[in-house]
Amino acid sequence: MNSDSQNAPRAPARILSTDPASLAEAASKILAGGLVAVPTETVYGLAADATNGAAVASIYTAKGRPSFNPLICHVADLAMAESLADFSPLARALAARFWPGPLTLVLPRKSSCPVHELATAGLPSIAVRQPQHIATLEIISRVGRPLAAPSANPSEQLSPTTAAHVAAGLGSRIDLIIDGGPCSAGLESTIIAPGEDGAVMLRAGALARSEIELLTGPLRSPDHAKGIVAPGMLRRHYAPHARLRLGATAPESGEAFLAFGAPPSGVSPSLNLSIRGDLAEAATNLFAMLRALDETHDSIAVAPIPNVGLGEALNDRLRRGAAHSRENEL
Ligand code: TXA
Ligand code: MG
Helix, strand or coil: CCHHHHHCCCCCCEEECCCHHHHHHHHHHHHCCCCEEECCCCCCEEEEECCCHHHHHHHHHHHCCCCCCCCEEECCCHHHHHCCECCCHHHHHHHHHHCCCCEEEEEEECCCCCCCCCCCCCCCEEEEECCCCHHHHHHHHHHCCCEECCECCCCCCCCCCCHHHHHHHHCCCCCEEECCCCCCCCCCCEEEEEECCEEEEEECCCCCHHHHHHHHCCCECCCHHHCCCCCCCCCCCCCCCCEEECCCCCCCCCCEEEECCCCCCCCCCCEECCCCCCHHHHHHHHHHHHHHHHHHCCEEEECCCCCCCCHHHHHHHHHHHHCCCHHHCC
């Protein structure tokens, strides 16, 4: 795809199901250098052949994303991952325990790794994950190469958890969307860099810290001095247009109220992330509910969410979404 065709009006992307013919079409589109939005258990990804530099470049163009931001390479199985990266025993144990699933491993890139340097932004490391969605695993197997796939949304906007969200954000900029239903986790993967002296958590996500720590011991925070940070962790990220007010017990006049758990008496929430106070259910609903309230309100008050388990990732996304609002500065 060249920049002229990027700017010219295009037909909206076709939305296909997960039947075998559609998956075959998705795979051949990708092999031809096209962009296909694919379902995963976390969020929808905007996938291209990770070994094709022009295809990877078109991901950045479609998303309007700063090109220094490296992408996650999605693999069909551990064997494909091991052809890209060096696995330490700890990395292998993490993959064996959590793949397919919402865990991304940042590992040393193999010198024979076929992934285009643009996908890894020239870094000596590579982020890999085996997603847990049968349709996307089938597409990767058919392509026979890793797929570079960031979340399928315009840069800085909310991650999509349905095919309709993808169509609304990127429909005019991509070729195809595979509709695999709503994402079961609804939050991006947790990103871990396992090292010799323990593991670093680069991004909180759909796999809770406590589960990973059973294998890794205490996870460390990114060491900014050493530059081991996920560059995608820009502070303002995952943002709705509306102003977010966090930790709110009740809405003020004109605000929507996004509740978590039973609301205080007399308060009627606009939407409830989980009336049962279930963090996994809240994670599944977060982006879709922010998106819905963003359509109707300029300001959204969000109830406090406990910072345990998946609450760590939920609060991270909310703080980033709120970062443009002065009173919520991190
Ligand atoms: O759940 C997910 O992870 C989704 C689905 C589609 O798999 N993908 C996703 O990708 O969230 P993306 O590109 O939006 O986020 C990738 C993150 C960014 O924060 C990026 O900076 C970081 O991974 N990353 C990628 N390669 C890295 C590397 N070599 N070192 C450190 N961070 C890296
Ligand atoms: Mg993203």
